[in-house]
Amino acid sequence: MATTPAGDPVRPDPHPAEHPDQDLDRPGLKVGRRKRTAAGVPGVTTAMQHALREMGPVRTVSGLLRMNQADGFDCMSCAWPDPNAPDRSHAEFCENGAKALASEATRKRIRPEFFAEHSIDDLYEHDDHWLNRQGRLTTPMLREDGDTHYRPITWEDAFDRIAAQLRALDSPDEAAFYTSGRTSNEAAFLYQLLVRGYGTNNLPDCSNMCHESSGEALGKTIGIGKGSVTLHDVETAKLILIAGQNPGTNHPRMLTSLEKAKEQGARIVAINPLPEAGLTHYRNPQRVHGMLGRGTRIADVHLQVRLGGDLGVFQGLGKVLLEAEDAGRRSLGLTSVLDHGFVEQHTVGLEEYAANLRATPWSDLEEATGLTEAQIREVAEMLLDSDRTIVAWAMGLTQHKHAVATIKEIVNLVLLQGNLGRPGAGLLPVRGHSNVQGDRTMGIFEKMPQPFLDRLEAEFGFASPREAGFDTVDTIRAMRDGRVRFFLGMGGNFLKAAPDTAVTEAALRSCAMTVQVSTKLNHSHLAPGRTAIILPTLGRSDLDVQRTGRQRVTVEDSMSMVHASSGHLQPPAKDLLSEIAIVCRLARALFHDADGTPRPGSPQADWQAMEDDYRLIRRHIEAVVPGFVDYERRIDDPGGFRLPHGPHDVRTFETTSTKAHFTTTPLWWPRTPPGRLLLQTLRSHDQYNTTVYGPDDRYRGIHGGRRVVLVNAADLVELGFADGDVVDLVSEFTDGVERRAEAFRVVAYDTAKGCAAAYFPETNVLVPLDSTADDSNTPTSKSVVVRLERRAA
Ligand SMILES: Nc1nc2c(c(=O)[nH]1)N[C@H]1C(S)=C(S)[C@@H](COP(=O)(O)OP(=O)(O)OC[C@H]3O[C@@H](n4cnc5c(=O)[nH]c(N)nc54)[C@H](O)[C@@H]3O)O[C@H]1N2
Numbered sequence: 001m002a003t004t005p006a007g008d009p010v011r012p013d014p015h016p017a018e019h020p021d022q023d024l025d026r027p028g029l030k031v032g033r034r035k036r037t038a039a040g041v042p043g044v045t046t047a048m049q050h051a052l053r054e055m056g057p058v059r060t061v062s063g064l065l066r067m068n069q070a071d072g073f074d075c076m077s078c079a080w081p082d083p084n085a086p087d088r089s090h091a092e093f094c095e096n097g098a099k100a101l102a103s104e105a106t107r108k109r110i111r112p113e114f115f116a117e118h119s120i121d122d123l124y125e126h127d128d129h130w131l132n133r134q135g136r137l138t139t140p141m142l143r144e145d146g147d148t149h150y151r152p153i154t155w156e157d158a159f160d161r162i163a164a165q166l167r168a169l170d171s172p173d174e175a176a177f178y179t180s181g182r183t184s185n186e187a188a189f190l191y192q193l194l195v196r197g198y199g200t201n202n203l204p205d206c207s208n209m210c211h212e213s214s215g216e217a218l219g220k221t222i223g224i225g226k227g228s229v230t231l232h233d234v235e236t237a238k239l240i241l242i243a244g245q246n247p248g249t250n251h252p253r254m255l256t257s258l259e260k261a262k263e264q265g266a267r268i269v270a271i272n273p274l275p276e277a278g279l280t281h282y283r284n285p286q287r288v289h290g291m292l293g294r295g296t297r298i299a300d301v302h303l304q305v306r307l308g309g310d311l312g313v314f315q316g317l318g319k320v321l322l323e324a325e326d327a328g329r330r331s332l333g334l335t336s337v338l339d340h341g342f343v344e345q346h347t348v349g350l351e352e353y354a355a356n357l358r359a360t361p362w363s364d365l366e367e368a369t370g371l372t373e374a375q376i377r378e379v380a381e382m383l384l385d386s387d388r389t390i391v392a393w394a395m396g397l398t399q400h401k402h403a404v405a406t407i408k409e410i411v412n413l414v415l416l417q418g419n420l421g422r423p424g425a426g427l428l429p430v431r432g433h434s435n436v437q438g439d440r441t442m443g444i445f446e447k448m449p450q451p452f453l454d455r456l457e458a459e460f461g462f463a464s465p466r467e468a469g470f471d472t473v474d475t476i477r478a479m480r481d482g483r484v485r486f487f488l489g490m491g492g493n494f495l496k497a498a499p500d501t502a503v504t505e506a507a508l509r510s511c512a513m514t515v516q517v518s519t520k521l522n523h524s525h526l527a528p529g530r531t532a533i534i535l536p537t538l539g540r541s542d543l544d545v546q547r548t549g550r551q552r553v554t555v556e557d558s559m560s561m562v563h564a565s566s567g568h569l570q571p572p573a574k575d576l577l578s579e580i581a582i583v584c585r586l587a588r589a590l591f592h593d594a595d596g597t598p599r600p601g602s603p604q605a606d607w608q609a610m611e612d613d614y615r616l617i618r619r620h621i622e623a624v625v626p627g628f629v630d631y632e633r634r635i636d637d638p639g640g641f642r643l644p645h646g647p648h649d650v651r652t653f654e655t656t657s658t659k660a661h662f663t664t665t666p667l668w669w670p671r672t673p674p675g676r677l678l679l680q681t682l683r684s685h686d687q688y689n690t691t692v693y694g695p696d697d698r699y700r701g702i703h704g705g706r707r708v709v710l711v712n713a714a715d716l717v718e719l720g721f722a723d724g725d726v727v728d729l730v731s732e733f734t735d736g737v738e739r740r741a742e743a744f745r746v747v748a749y750d751t752a753k754g755c756a757a758a759y760f761p762e763t764n765v766l767v768p769l770d771s772t773a774d775d776s777n778t779p780t781s782k783s784v785v786v787r788l789e790r791r792a793a
């Protein structure tokens with residue numbers, strides 16, 4: 001490894017600067033004015049341009065019109081729920097949903113000749129935007145030790161090789177099975193059965209990098225790791241706090257619900273280091289006044305918090321409520337500030353929590369948040385004026401060292417006024433991938449609760465492993481140390497989504513075998529293990545026909561609604577297998593002898609019958625997973641059905657004490673050494689995680705390039721830089737390693753002081769593997785200590 005002049009190790013950037021091909025159809029990086037309004041006409045035009053270019057007119061019309069409709073498929077772009085049938089529009093999609101569909105339903109194809117033409121090393125040099133533009137994968141491909149190119153193989157050969165490799169490992173725990181959150185309930189359920197039947201709980205998933213902190217905090221405090229509210233709650237709330245989320249880009253259809261809430265008088269507070277366009281103003285493209293008129297102002301108040309300052313915000317708000325209680329004031333609809341009936345009947349731990357907040361000085365809260373006491377008091381007054389309050393959050397809260405503590409502090413605040421299990425009120429972690437919540441429900445979790453494993457064993461007559469397996473970060477550590485030698489990715493792009501790209505890449509390359517089940521080409525295919533296999537698969541929008549006819553699958557959204565999804569577009573290749581078929585065939589190769597007899601000890605399941613008819617899978621799910629009674633019939637209802645949520649539905653709490661828990665955390669916030677900035681790594685408007693649709697971030701005024709770093713103008717002056725400078729970002733972590741991302745254009749931007757922002761996945765090289773959130777082990781992608789280094793001209 002290279003070293004700094006001082007002798008510290010240096011981890012170079014594997015993708016040093018932008019490649020010329022990224023500039024093929026664009027004029028180079030331009031920085032314009034930041035937009036104050038989201039969606040409206042430009043959103044519709046952009047969506048249509050993407051769709052027509054990739055899919056052509058016929059697929060565009062039939063694709064977009066079935067998106068999020070009762071007889072169509074669930075949009076793969078985010079986990080925001082669909083409105084009930086009468087409120088559903090004929091065009092129930094957003095600009096970014098249309099881009100996601102265009103990317104999946106593109107007419108472009110990658111055929112074996114493509115891999116013959118391009119070596120793996122050549123492909124590796126291309127960026128994520130170029131890789132995505134090459135089209136859909138169509139044929140199983142193999143790369144063996146020493147090969148420079150992938151070559152086609154048959155499905156049978158692929159499954160036999162994978163099964164043989166799995167059998168050859170010294171222990172099942174030397175294998176890890178990743179899941180990204182687009183996998184349907186049915187595929188996820190069979191996949192975890194395959195993995196546990198094989199003998200390991202090593203089931204890392206994208207959630208480990210995403211809302212794990214939310215699941216951990218909610219599970220410990222209210223006994224269920226899921227959000228409590230329904231769409232109706234959001235639309236009828238009186239106050240909505242939105243912290244660490246950029247819905248205008250990442251959950252655009254949420255803006256429609258926020259607009260409805262505003263029309264009924266709700267007030268909205270944005271808590272964010274950046275002034276995000278969707279949170280300030282929205283023009284609903286589905287309404288005339290949204291297309292032509294001024295649209296709706298969304299946030300009434302913007303708290304421009306410092307990165308990682310949210311624990312301070314929620315503690316400050318709690319502190320004012322307690323003070324108001326002492327002063328004999330009242331919350332709307334109550335005779336006091338606190339909902340004493342609720343607190344006494346349903347919670348424990350108030351005393352200690354209150355003592356902690358009373359002892360926390362305002363000077364610390366101001367330093368932690370970068371806000372004034374008056375700003376926090378203003379929002380606390382809004383809490384006192386509301387008897388229906390919702391707190392929503394996403395990655396801005398979950399990807400910090402103290403993420404779990406911060407989310408527990410949100411729960412504290414909500415409990416004080418009894419805003420749980422009351423209409424129009426509650427907790428809303430806004431999920432990312434469209435079925436990430438469902439995958440968890442189906443058992444994609446390295447430490448699934450024992451009662452689930454008991455039922456799984458009873459249903460399939462086998463002994464499931466019981467010890468916790470590896471999550472995402474632990475999987476990388478284990479691969480790095482040679483303890484995991486087999487990696488299978490059910491979707492996703494592990495290499496680019498995971499932290500510390502150089503370490504993750506070496507870890508993947510050190511495996512005996514890597515297998516990726518994918519729709520599109522990405523860098524995880526290009527950092528192969530000794531043997532590497534690509535299994536192409538059907539996407540959400542593709543027609544899925546099996547031996548008994550056309551199949552449907554199900555998904556669960558952010559609000560626990562389970563509903564059917566069935567694609568109808570012609571798949572990219574004739575013999576493409578669905579994820580379910582892939583799992584079933586791999587299970588047969590692994591669990592059956594050559595003559596078809598099941599091996600002793602393997603799960604007793606008819607894998608062929610389940611592949612032929614997905615209804616049989618749903619019957620097994622019904623037997624194993626609580627809340628799925630009468631599954632098949634209930635997904636015939638247009639909106640599907642809602643899974644039970646104790647705290648929301650009946651105010652019951654499956655915690656150790658059967659009550660909701662107030663928790664106590666001493667105030668903490670990330671402190672940045674002098675001359676350094678705290679960097680958050682976030683999404684542009686033109687990407688879906690590691691899939692880059694285009695080079696623009698329209699709302700933030702960035703066009704034609706992604707290597708930008710947004711910095712507060714005053715910080716630039718202090719640090720001796722100027723807008724337009726080109727710098728390297730150098731991350732400093734306690735392990736003494738210097739991580740470097742090269743050649744970023746500095747953009748003076750309205751972000752909180754001391755806080756910078758740049759896009760992932762390019763900046764994942766800067767996120768140290770060992771920098772993770774306490775209790776959830778989620779990489780701290782929103783707080784990376786960096787210095788800017790001027791590049792030699
Ligand atoms: N089009 C599109 N849609 C998507 C995705 C996509 O990539 N593209 N990804 C999907 C997935 S998997 C997910 S998880 C979601 C992600 O949805 P988001 O969480 O909205 O995604 P990010 O771009 O990471 O944005 C983080 C937001 O939090 C703010 N923030 C960062 N740090 C802090 C902090 O310390 N405190 C506060 N209060 N705010 C902070 C940032 O300024 C930014 O507005 O979106 C899903 N939907």
Ligand SMILES: Nc1nc2c(c(=O)[nH]1)N[C@H]1C(S)=C(S)[C@@H](COP(=O)(O)OP(=O)(O)OC[C@H]3O[C@@H](n4cnc5c(=O)[nH]c(N)nc54)[C@H](O)[C@@H]3O)O[C@H]1N2
Nearest residue numbers: 180210491492493497517518519520522681689690760781
């Ligand atoms: N620095 C930094 N890193 C982050 C984050 C961050 O904010 N900052 N966010 C994190 C978050 S929230 C998440 S969720 C993860 C995302 O991590 P992942 O889910 O692993 O990444 P994606 O980019 O969503 O995966 C894209 C790939 O999925 C495949 N794919 C798409 N649809 C399908 C399908 O239907 N079936 C199958 N089998 N494959 C499909 C395609 O081949 C595509 O290339 O990244 C995390 N990484």
Ligand SMILES: [Mo]
Nearest residue numbers: 210211432433
């Ligand atoms: Mo996510």
